[in-house]
Amino acid sequence: MNNSHKIIHWFKYASPQSFYPLAGKLIPWFWALAAVFAGIGLWITFFAAPTDAQQGEGYRIIFIHVPAAWMSMFIYMVMAAWAGLGLALNTRLSGMMAQALAPTGAIMAFLSLWTGALWGKPMWGAWWVWDARLTSALILFFLYIGFIALQAAIDDPRRADKAGAILALVGVVNVPIIYFSVKWWNTLHQGASVSLMKAPTMAATMLWGMLIMSLAFWMYSIAVALTRVRAIILEREAHTEWVKELAEVKGVTP
Amino acid sequence: MKPRHKRIGLIAGGLAALSTAAYFVFNALDSNLAFFVTPTEIAAGKAPQGKIFRVGGMVREGSLRRDNLTVHFVITDTAKDVPVAYTGILPDLFKEGKGAVAQGKIGADGIFVASEVLAKHDENYMPPEAQHAVDQAQQTAKTLKP
Numbered sequence: 001m002n003n004s005h006k007i008i009h010w011f012k013y014a015s016p017q018s019f020y021p022l023a024g025k026l027i028p029w030f031w032a033l034a035a036v037f038a039g040i041g042l043w044i045t046f047f048a049a050p051t052d053a054q055q056g057e058g059y060r061i062i063f064i065h066v067p068a069a070w071m072s073m074f075i076y077m078v079m080a081a082w083a084g085l086g087l088a089l090n091t092r093l094s095g096m097m098a099q100a101l102a103p104t105g106a107i108m109a110f111l112s113l114w115t116g117a118l119w120g121k122p123m124w125g126a127w128w129v130w131d132a133r134l135t136s137a138l139i140l141f142f143l144y145i146g147f148i149a150l151q152a153a154i155d156d157p158r159r160a161d162k163a164g165a166i167l168a169l170v171g172v173v174n175v176p177i178i179y180f181s182v183k184w185w186n187t188l189h190q191g192a193s194v195s196l197m198k199a200p201t202m203a204a205t206m207l208w209g210m211l212i213m214s215l216a217f218w219m220y221s222i223a224v225a226l227t228r229v230r231a232i233i234l235e236r237e238a239h240t241e242w243v244k245e246l247a248e249v250k251g252v253t254p
Numbered sequence: 255m256k257p258r259h260k261r262i263g264l265i266a267g268g269l270a271a272l273s274t275a276a277y278f279v280f281n282a283l284d285s286n287l288a289f290f291v292t293p294t295e296i297a298a299g300k301a302p303q304g305k306i307f308r309v310g311g312m313v314r315e316g317s318l319r320r321d322n323l324t325v326h327f328v329i330t331d332t333a334k335d336v337p338v339a340y341t342g343i344l345p346d347l348f349k350e351g352k353g354a355v356a357q358g359k360i361g362a363d364g365i366f367v368a369s370e371v372l373a374k375h376d377e378n379y380m381p382p383e384a385q386h387a388v389d390q391a392q393q394t395a396k397t398l399k400p
Contacts, residue, residue: 053385054347054375062379124372125345131289173276186310187289188355193377202379 014091016233017242023226030223037216044209052206061119062206066194067214069112071221072140073175075105079147080172083165093229095161096236098168099151100229104221106144113137124188132181133189136174143171157236290355293334301360309336309366310355310374318350329354329366336360340368347373 012018045063052059079101086094116134117127128134147164154160182191194200200207237243244250290310291301301307309329317328324341327350338356348354353374358367380388 050381050383052379053382054352054378059379123345123347123375125343125348126370126372129289129372170272177280185289186292188310188372188374190375190377193379201377203381203384206379 014093016093016096016237017240019093020230020233023230027223027226027230030219030226034216034219034223037212037219041209041213041216044205044212049206049209050203055123058119058122061115063209063213065112065115065119066210067217068108068115069137070214071217072105072108072112072137073178074218075101075108075221076140076143076168076171076175079105080168083161083168086161087165087169092236095157095165096229096232097225098147098161098164100225100232101221102144102148102151103228104224106141106148108217108221109137109141109144113141126188129188131187131189132185133178133187136178136181139174140171140178143167143174147171292331293329293336294331296336296360297334304359306357306359306369308355308357309338310353311336313348313350313352313354315350327354329356336366337364338366338368338371340371342369342371344371345373347375349373352376 013022041063045060049060049063051057079098082094082097082101085091086098113134116137120129121127147167150167151160151164154163181187182189193202194207194210202210234243234246234249290308293309293311295301296309301309311329311331314328314330314335317326319326324339325344326337326339329336329338338358340356340358348371353376355372355374356366356368357370357372360366
C-alpha cells in the first residue's frame, strides 16, 4: 500500500487542478535561480572571461548565442515529448505544457539566429549564409512558428493539441540534423566546442561562463513556461468549479 | 476490422510515409547542403563546371600576395591547392594558415576568381597568452624534428 501511495502522488500532478498551485509555488524559485545564474554568468561574460586570441572581444556573443541555441533545441525536444505523451495517454496537461513551451522555444531559436548574424558579420564577413547549420536552425524556428500557428488556428483545444503534437513529432527529425550538421557536411559554421565525446576546446573560464549562462537560460525558460501554463490552465478550465473557486479568479469574472 | 486496428494501421502508415519523406529530404540535403567543396574534390572533377560555387580550406602559409586591389592566395586542404584571386575587402579573421571559404568561378587559366571571401574560424577559444604558448610549443616541435 505504501508503494501505491507514491504512484498516486505523481499522477496527482498530471491533473491541471493540482498542477496549477504546484507551478505557482515553483515559479518564484526558478526566477530566483535564473537571476542568480544570470548575475554570475554575465559577470563572467563581461569581466572574468579573457579576450579570445583569434576573435578578440567579439567572441563574447557566444555567452548568449550558444545557450540560446542549446535551449532552442532542448525546449523543442521537451515540447515534442509532452506532445507525444498527450497523443499516447490523452492527458490534458501534456498539450498545455507543449503549448506553453512553444513561444519560449521560438524566442530562443530567434535569439540564436539573430546573435549568430551579429557574430557572423564581423567574423565570417557575412550576416547569413545558407550552410547546413544555419538553414536547419532556421527550419527549427519555422517549426516553432508553425506549431504556434497551427494550435492557434484550431478552436477546439483537444483537436488543436493533436494537430500540434503531430507537427511537433515530425519536426523532431530536424533536431539531430541541426546538432550533427557541422559534422556531416562542410559548413561555414565551426564545429562544436563542447561535446560529450571529447574534452572541450575552450579556456576554462569561457566554458564556465557559457555553462552558467545556459543554466540561467534554462531556469528562465522553466519559469516562463510554468507562468504560461498557469494562464493556459485558467483559460481552458474556466468552466470548471475549481477555477471559479480560485481566489485570483473570484471577483474578476462577472 | 476493429476501430483500434484501423487506428494502429493509420499510425503505422503515417510513420512509414514520414520515414520515407525524411529519407528523401535527408538525401536531397546530403547532395546539396555542402556549403563548399574542397580542393581535392575540385581536382577529382566534382566541382560544378562553369557555375558559381564555393571552395573551402586553409589559406596556405606564405601564399598571400597583394596586387593593387586584388589579393592572390592559395586555398589548400594539404593534399591539393586552388589558387584564388579576389578583389575586395577581406574579413578581419582572414589569415594565412586559417580557414577560408571563397565563392566564385574557375577561369580558363585555372585560377579561381572569387566574388566573395568568408573567413571560417575554428571551435577553439583561448586567451592570447594560451595561443602564444601553443605557438611556442609548435615551434619547438618543428625545430626538434629530425
